[in-house]
Amino acid sequence: MIDLYTSPTPNGHKASIALEELGLPYEVHTINLMAGDQKKPEYLKLNPNGRIPTIVDRDAGDFAVFESGAILIYLAEKTGKLMPTDAKGRSQVIQWLMFQMGGIGPMMGQANVFFRYFPEKIQPAIDRYQNECRRLFEVLNGRLGESEYLAGEYSIADIANWSWVRTYKWSGVSIDGLEHLQRWLGALAERPACQRGLDVPMRMPDLTADHKSTEEFAKNARTIVQR
Ligand SMILES: N[C@@H](CCC(=O)N[C@@H](CS)C(=O)NCC(=O)O)C(=O)O
Numbered sequence: 248m249i250d251l252y253t254s255p256t257p258n259g260h261k262a263s264i265a266l267e268e269l270g271l272p273y274e275v276h277t278i279n280l281m282a283g284d285q286k287k288p289e290y291l292k293l294n295p296n297g298r299i300p301t302i303v304d305r306d307a308g309d310f311a312v313f314e315s316g317a318i319l320i321y322l323a324e325k326t327g328k329l330m331p332t333d334a335k336g337r338s339q340v341i342q343w344l345m346f347q348m349g350g351i352g353p354m355m356g357q358a359n360v361f362f363r364y365f366p367e368k369i370q371p372a373i374d375r376y377q378n379e380c381r382r383l384f385e386v387l388n389g390r391l392g393e394s395e396y397l398a399g400e401y402s403i404a405d406i407a408n409w410s411w412v413r414t415y416k417w418s419g420v421s422i423d424g425l426e427h428l429q430r431w432l433g434a435l436a437e438r439p440a441c442q443r444g445l446d447v448p449m450r451m452p453d454l455t456a457d458h459k460s461t462e463e464f465a466k467n468a469r470t471i472v473q474r
Contacts (some may be wrong), residue, residue, distance in 0.1 A: 250303040262300040264444030277448040319403040337383040343404035356417040391427035
């Protein structure tokens with residue numbers, strides 16, 4: 248049994264989707280980011296970075312893993328699934344996983360901060376992060392034009408990148424003209440495990456669909472980025 252400490256955000260979804268794909272039994276512990284649960288001393292013992300997600304593997308002496316990329320690798324290696332074991336195949340998955348961890352995640356995260364949450368509209372910062380996201384999306388599109396999935400077979404690299412890229416509207420970044428990326432976004436959206444993973448810990452509405460929920464969410468999130 249795995250304990251999953253999470254919230255309904257892209258980094259949280261990476262862990263819940265992987266657990267669903269792997270069919271591992273897990274217990275969800277909801278971390279309320281607005282209430283600051285992630286900064287409580289008992290949680291910081293599991294995740295010194297004070298962010299979600301975290302897993303604790305009860306079957307491995309309550310071994311705690313933080314950082315979503317490390318969680319995905321741990322779960323793949325524990326089960327022998329979603330990542331090949333040969334050196335080259337494993338490296339390909341890790342390359343595209345690192346691309347998400349070092350590129351897509353931080354850039355979309357900062358695009359969200361400057362486009363949605365920051366009280367001042369600093370246009371050069373908004374442009375910088377949105378343009379960098381679009382550039383990264385084009386890299387993904389190029390790869391997906393030559394391969395069905397990012398590292399050949401469906402893997403944790405797809406789960407990591409998809410969990411973020413699917414939220415492109417919230418970051419204000421277009422996917423127009425990126426036909427391979429669009430094909431891949433649609434293909435993963437049809438996977439039952441991806442859908443179940445998005446329900447953890449609770450399903451978020453499409454925040455870009457109506458102005459009131461956009462404003463309400465941005466107002467709450469602002470309190471986290473200003474802490
Ligand atoms: N590099 C970390 C980033 C985790 C992260 O930024 N999580 C966000 C939610 S997506 C969070 O917990 N934010 C709360 C805060 O900043 O206090 C990972 O991949 O696990």
